[in-house]
Amino acid sequence: MPEKVKILKTEVLSDNWYTLRKITYQYLNKDGASETQTREAYDRGNGATILLYNKEQGMVILTRQFRLPTFVNGNKTGMLIEACAGLLDKDNPEDCIRRETEEETGYRITGVRKIFEAYMSPGSVTEILYFFIARYDKSMKIHEGGGIEHEQENIEVLEMPIKKAMEMIDTGEIKDGKTIMLLQYVKLHKIL
Numbered sequence: 322m323p324e325k326v327k328i329l330k331t332e333v334l335s336d337n338w339y340t341l342r343k344i345t346y347q348y349l350n351k352d353g354a355s356e357t358q359t360r361e362a363y364d365r366g367n368g369a370t371i372l373l374y375n376k377e378q379g380m381v382i383l384t385r386q387f388r389l390p391t392f393v394n395g396n397k398t399g400m401l402i403e404a405c406a407g408l409l410d411k412d413n414p415e416d417c418i419r420r421e422t423e424e425e426t427g428y429r430i431t432g433v434r435k436i437f438e439a440y441m442s443p444g445s446v447t448e449i450l451y452f453f454i455a456r457y458d459k460s461m462k463i464h465e466g467g468g469i470e471h472e473q474e475n476i477e478v479l480e481m482p483i484k485k486a487m488e489m490i491d492t493g494e495i496k497d498g499k500t501i502m503l504l505q506y507v508k509l510h511k512i513l
Contacts, residue, residue: 325349329357339365364447369418370406371453372503373428374483374513381486381513382426382457383500385477386468391496402479402489404500406450414438414451422455425476427466430455436506441498450499454507483513 327347335341345359373382385402392399407421415433422430433455441450468474486504489495495504507513 334361339363361445362447363445366408366410367414367449367451368406368408369414369421369451369453370404370499370503371418371422371430371433371455372404372500372507373422373426373430373455373457374507375457376513377458379483379513380480381483381504381507382428383479383481383486383495384425384466385479386475396496401497402495402500403497404503406499415453418451418453423463423466425466425468425474426478427464428457428461429463430457430461432456439502452499452503452506454503454512483507 325348328344329347330345332343333340334343341361341363343359343361345357348356348358350356374380382405383402384405385400387399388396388401389399391401405418405422405425407417407425409417412420415435418433419430422428433453436452436454438449438451440446441448466476466478468476483504486495487508490501490504495501
């Protein structure tokens with residue numbers, strides 16, 4: 322089978338917070354005709370996310386923090402309730418999520434389980450996100466969490482019943498895609 326895509330030109334439009342590239346490429350359509358297209362792709366690196374759960378108590382750990390893109394898109398406070406997550410930063414996904422969990426939530430976890438991976442916005446962002454779940458209990462809490470100050474993180478740690486978290490999806494209080502996917506996973510698979 323001949324190659325369907327040939328990159329013709331790549332331009333860096335921005336290399337500030339992350340990298341935005343304008344890419345011109347030839348694409349071979351299903352009818353065999355070649356078409357030239359130009360698209361922009363935002364490269365922020367790959368990431369990992371995790372839902373901490375306490376099966377015995379029916380609880381989950383989530384976070385709340387300010388997210389500028391949601392604010393400029395109509396979220397009046399800019400605050401978003403999310404599952405713990407972070408960029409890989411040259412780590413493998415499991416090491417990354419252990420580090421991020423400790424930094425953001427204050428829990429040092431064991432028994433991390435990868436459940437799947439997914440592209441979250443494949444039309445414009447290169448990131449693939451690795452999804453994990455892990456049990457937690459009070460003995461794993463080593464500090465208050467809240468993120469790393471030099472990374473300008475100001476994260477609130479939330480512990481709540483899974484029932485309440487699921488209701489918050491219905492009420493629109495939880496609008497983060499990765500968090501909704503993780504919460505639905507633990508319910509669908511009867512983990513909680």
